[in-house]
Amino acid sequence: ELKITTAFMIDSTGTETDSIVETTLMAGLADYLPSDREISRQQFNERFVLESITVQPTIADDIKNRAIVATIVALIGIFLYILLRFKKWQFSVGALAALAHDVLIVLGIYSLLHGLLGFSMEIDQPFIAAILTVIGYSINDTVIVFDRVREVIGDNSKRGLIENTNEAINLTLSRTLITSGTTLLVLLVLFLFGGEAIRGFSFAILLGVLVGTYSSIFVATPVMTDLTKKSEGKA
Numbered sequence: 001e002l003k004i005t006t007a008f009m010i011d012s013t014g015t016e017t018d019s020i021v022e023t024t025l026m027a028g029l030a031d032y033l034p035s036d037r038e039i040s041r042q043q044f045n046e047r048f049v050l051e052s053i054t055v056q057p058t059i060a061d062d063i064k065n066r067a068i069v070a071t072i073v074a075l076i077g078i079f080l081y082i083l084l085r086f087k088k089w090q091f092s093v094g095a096l097a098a099l100a101h102d103v104l105i106v107l108g109i110y111s112l113l114h115g116l117l118g119f120s121m122e123i124d125q126p127f128i129a130a131i132l133t134v135i136g137y138s139i140n141d142t143v144i145v146f147d148r149v150r151e152v153i154g155d156n157s158k159r160g161l162i163e164n165t166n167e168a169i170n171l172t173l174s175r176t177l178i179t180s181g182t183t184l185l186v187l188l189v190l191f192l193f194g195g196e197a198i199r200g201f202s203f204a205i206l207l208g209v210l211v212g213t214y215s216s217i218f219v220a221t222p223v224m225t226d227l228t229k230k231s232e233g234k235a
Helices: 015-028 039-048 057-086 089-113 126-157 159-195 198-234
Strands: none
Touching: 015 039, 057 089, 057 126, 089 126, 089 198, 126 159, 126 198, 159 198
C-alpha cells in the first residue's frame, strides 16, 4: 500500500501551491516511476496524472457552511420528532444530549489513538458514514427506553418520577444488553476479519454502539429526569 504525505494548504491558491502538491506526489511515487531516465514534472503530469481537481477555499467554505446548516436542521428535526412523540421537551433535550455525547466520545477516541493503531483512523467519508450509523442506532435505543418510561409513568402515575424511571430502565435493560451484545459481536468479527479497507469504519461503529448503549440509559434518561423534576419544582 502506497502512502503519500501531502501538505494540505486549504487557504492557499496559485501555481506555487499546485507545484508543491505535484512535487510531493512525484516524490511519493518515485519508486514506481521508470528508472531508466529522469522524468520532469511536466512529463509526469502528462503521462501519469489522469485527472487533477482543485478545490478553492471559497468552495471549501461553502461545503463547510452547508454541513453546519444540515447538522442544525437534522438536530431540529430530531428535537421536534421526540417532542411530538412524547409531548415533553425534556425528552428531546435528553435525546440530543445522548447524541452529542456519543459523537464526541467517538471523535475523542479517534483523536487520542490516531497514529497509535495499525490501521487508518482518518476523518474521511467511511468515518462520516459510521458516525451517521451510530447516531441512528443511538436515537433508536433512546426512543425505546423513553417509550418504556412513558408507559410505566402512565401505569403508575401516583408514584414518583425517579421510581418510575428506574423501573422502566430495569424492564428494558435485558433487551438492551442482548441487542447490543449481538450487534457488538458481529462488529467485532467484522473488525477482526473484515480487512484493512473497512477496519477503521468497523472500529468507529464498534465504539459508537458501545457508547450509544449506555448513553441511552446513563445520559439521555438522567438528563430527562433532572429537567422534568426542575420543571415540576418550578411549577
